[in-house]
Amino acid sequence: MEAKKKGGVSASNFTSGPIVGPLLRFVLPVLLALILQALYGAVDLLIVGQFADKADISAVSTGSQLMQTVTNAIASFSIGTTVLLGQQIGMGRGKEGGRIVGVSICLFALLGIAVTLGFVAGAYPLAEFMHAPKEALKKTADYIRICGAGSLVIIAYNLIGSIFRGIGDSRTPLITVAIATVVNIFGDLFNVAVLHQGAAGAASATVLAQTVSVILSFLLIRRKQLPFEFHRRMVHFDHHLIRRVTILGLPVGVQDLLVGMSFLVIAMIVNSLGVVISAGVGVAEKVCAFVMLIPSAFAQSLAAIVAQNYGARKMDRAFRTLRIAIGLSLCAGVVMFVLAFFHGSLLTGVFSNDAEVVAAGTEYLKAYAIDCLLTAFLFCFIGFFNGIGYTRFVMIQGLIGAFCVRIPVSWLMSQVRPVSLLRIGLATPCSSAVQIILCLACMAYVRRRLLRDGEKTEENREETAGENGR
Numbered sequence: 001m002e003a004k005k006k007g008g009v010s011a012s013n014f015t016s017g018p019i020v021g022p023l024l025r026f027v028l029p030v031l032l033a034l035i036l037q038a039l040y041g042a043v044d045l046l047i048v049g050q051f052a053d054k055a056d057i058s059a060v061s062t063g064s065q066l067m068q069t070v071t072n073a074i075a076s077f078s079i080g081t082t083v084l085l086g087q088q089i090g091m092g093r094g095k096e097g098g099r100i101v102g103v104s105i106c107l108f109a110l111l112g113i114a115v116t117l118g119f120v121a122g123a124y125p126l127a128e129f130m131h132a133p134k135e136a137l138k139k140t141a142d143y144i145r146i147c148g149a150g151s152l153v154i155i156a157y158n159l160i161g162s163i164f165r166g167i168g169d170s171r172t173p174l175i176t177v178a179i180a181t182v183v184n185i186f187g188d189l190f191n192v193a194v195l196h197q198g199a200a201g202a203a204s205a206t207v208l209a210q211t212v213s214v215i216l217s218f219l220l221i222r223r224k225q226l227p228f229e230f231h232r233r234m235v236h237f238d239h240h241l242i243r244r245v246t247i248l249g250l251p252v253g254v255q256d257l258l259v260g261m262s263f264l265v266i267a268m269i270v271n272s273l274g275v276v277i278s279a280g281v282g283v284a285e286k287v288c289a290f291v292m293l294i295p296s297a298f299a300q301s302l303a304a305i306v307a308q309n310y311g312a313r314k315m316d317r318a319f320r321t322l323r324i325a326i327g328l329s330l331c332a333g334v335v336m337f338v339l340a341f342f343h344g345s346l347l348t349g350v351f352s353n354d355a356e357v358v359a360a361g362t363e364y365l366k367a368y369a370i371d372c373l374l375t376a377f378l379f380c381f382i383g384f385f386n387g388i389g390y391t392r393f394v395m396i397q398g399l400i401g402a403f404c405v406r407i408p409v410s411w412l413m414s415q416v417r418p419v420s421l422l423r424i425g426l427a428t429p430c431s432s433a434v435q436i437i438l439c440l441a442c443m444a445y446v447r448r449r450l451l452r453d454g455e456k457t458e459e460n461r462e463e464t465a466g467e468n469g470r
Helices: 020-051 054-077 079-090 094-121 123-129 134-148 151-166 171-194 198-222 239-271 275-291 293-311 315-342 344-348 355-387 391-414 421-425 427-469
Strands: 002-006 009-013
Touching (some): 020 054, 020 315, 054 134, 054 151, 054 198, 079 094, 079 151, 079 293, 079 355, 094 123, 094 239, 134 275, 151 198, 151 293, 171 198, 239 275, 239 391, 239 421, 275 293, 275 315, 275 355, 275 421, 293 355, 355 421, 391 421, 421 427
Antiparallel strands (some): 002 009
């Protein structure tokens, strides 16, 4: 891997040299950052599960799922910045980076303000919309309102991460989320275990941690020089660049938002089945957040790496990177399958000491264990398609999986008596299987298109050579 350094920041070039080593070195910090980010929400539920009651557990699980849905959508939207930066670097146009970063700051600042106002003003209706159990309704609304107040800093963190991944630096985002996680752990222990504030205390600790993280992140970044020119005057609305970032990022953001909403619909279905099942599924979802981290890390990394190779017109290398990533991700997926399917009670028991909640979460987790094997393929495909700019396809396949498979199967299984959380959970691997088939079909189309373009390029070269000969 080649690296250009300026002022201590490394802009990694993934278009030449070995693949496995640089891929793993890039994936590892991304994975660690995702682990710490998952701990962010998991610590809330873990500490609340040990020092509060079932209503607080349900409130945190429901409220955090809603917050995570919107946060993930905006983080996915920021992939537009990652991919555009990566493609420009791959084409040797790193100077465009400052302008891309400037317009991204303006765009995501507006989004942050809108999301903050929406969550703060609509916390109680959102809790009702989520069908939060009556005994947990007020606590769920409080959690949403407090966490929503910190939406702007959540978005700032995700934008910082997308910028640095775009230039091939996955270590700086790791530092920023590590800071947030440490602050969140101590804040949760103080607010929940000492002050006994329950779900509201967990939410307050989360917002405090996010704020501290972003402030320290900016201080850290100011001590470094980016591998491209950047000035404050670049922070303005450039309609052309905003359009380019939006075209790349919006389909992925919309897809993640609507797919996240499909999981919210499933949460609404299980919430209507009682507080124990609601808490159990919430616990299982937190475990799943960790189980799916490795394929998620490969997806994010492939988007950046493939974008550079696409910009450099080295698609053979991009395809090789995809195959290697799938193999590595599948090895990890087998391990996670064994842990989640055969030892689920140990994993869910970390988040709750209530036997009923643990039993419900363990049953639901078995379905996600199966999905571990499928997402090793699916997430890598998604990262590849994002990297080459096929974000509309990513949106379409995600929506088909969510609304044509996951929601209908979940609802149908919830109507079967006696209720089985395993059957309801199987909707997710069914969706993944359908999405993989769609990805394989699109991959065949991409290969044919690239081959056709390659033939045209060769014909042009021959014509040019003939003209020169004449």
